[in-house]
Amino acid sequence: xxxxxxxxxxxxxxxxxxxxxxxxxxxxxxxxxxxxxxxxxxxxxxxxxxxxxxxxxxxxxxxxxxxxxxxxxxxxxxxxxxxxxxxxxxxxxxxxxxxxxxxxxxxxxxxxxxxxxxxxxxxxxxxxxxxxx
Amino acid sequence: xxxxxxxxxxxxxxxxxxxxxxxxxxxxxxxxxxxxxxxxxxxxxxxxxxxxxxxxxxxxxxxxxxxxxxxxxxxxxxxxxxxxxxxxxxxxxxxxxxxxxxxxxxxxxxxxxx
Numbered sequence: 001x002x003x004x005x006x007x008x009x010x011x012x013x014x015x016x017x018x019x020x021x022x023x024x025x026x027x028x029x030x031x032x033x034x035x036x037x038x039x040x041x042x043x044x045x046x047x048x049x050x051x052x053x054x055x056x057x058x059x060x061x062x063x064x065x066x067x068x069x070x071x072x073x074x075x076x077x078x079x080x081x082x083x084x085x086x087x088x089x090x091x092x093x094x095x096x097x098x099x100x101x102x103x104x105x106x107x108x109x110x111x112x113x114x115x116x117x118x119x120x121x122x123x124x125x126x127x128x129x130x131x132x133x
Numbered sequence: 134x135x136x137x138x139x140x141x142x143x144x145x146x147x148x149x150x151x152x153x154x155x156x157x158x159x160x161x162x163x164x165x166x167x168x169x170x171x172x173x174x175x176x177x178x179x180x181x182x183x184x185x186x187x188x189x190x191x192x193x194x195x196x197x198x199x200x201x202x203x204x205x206x207x208x209x210x211x212x213x214x215x216x217x218x219x220x221x222x223x224x225x226x227x228x229x230x231x232x233x234x235x236x237x238x239x240x241x242x243x244x245x246x247x
Contacts, residue, residue, distance in 0.1 A: 011205055011208050012202075012203060012208065012220070013220065044205065048204050048205055048206075049180075050205070058205055098212070103222075106222050106224070106225075106232070107222035107223075107224065108219055108220060108221050108222045108225070109219070109220040109222075110217060110218065110219040110220065111217060111218050112217065113211075113212060113215040113216065113217055114215045117196070117215060118197075118217055123135070123197050123199070123217065123219050123233060124199070124219060124221060124222070124225065124231060124232065124233055125232045125233060126232070126233055
């Protein structure tokens with residue numbers, strides 16, 4: 001029996017997005033898929049400059065695990081750059097920490113830190129058509 | 134009260150991409166229908182710009198912050214103080230395009246909240 005994968009915690013919603021080189025024909029090439037936990041590891045370590053232990057704590061996983069995820073993320077990023085391929089960010093084994101909502105009308109994302117203090121309305125366009133992230 | 138990260142000190146400014154690195158904030162008092170611009174007190178700092186900025190806004194009584202990106206340190210401070218974070222959709226590039234504050238920006242002039 002393999003140990004089940006521990007769900008990695010995200011503190012912000014990750015964008016569902018595909019990065020594509022604008023001056024190259026990539027239509028026939030396979031996309032590189034970056035998982036949400038890999039995207040988040042890059043954010044914490046290379047963008048917010050946390051060390052691996054701090055980043056591991058934020059994501060609720062062990063230091064060796066974050067190092068492995070981060071290595072994969074860097075390898076995929078390098079592959080996309082060097083082989084000139086598209087890079088898509090997809091949902092992996094992650095869960096979003098806190099109560100986050102996305103507005104169906106304007107597409108903005110927001111959290112509700114306290115249900116007593118904030119209404120379930122989009123703060124950007126006042127729409128009540130939301131879905132939970 | 135709402136704070137939004139912006140690039141210039143005027144109501145036609147672009148939205149700034151990252152909370153801590155933002156040059157200016159606009160603080161909008163939706164109850165009294167007025168607004169005021171502030172320089173980000175942390176914009177000169179290298180490592181802790183977001184923390185300085187977050188403390189500043191909390192002291193001003195801000196309850197909701199609009200930006201495109203927040204760091205983990207900033208998120209923790211805002212969580213502790215029950216401040217709502219909003220990640221604006223990329224269709225909102227300028228301050229004037231945000232529907233919920235449009236009216237206040239058009240109908241009132243700059244004034245100190247409180």
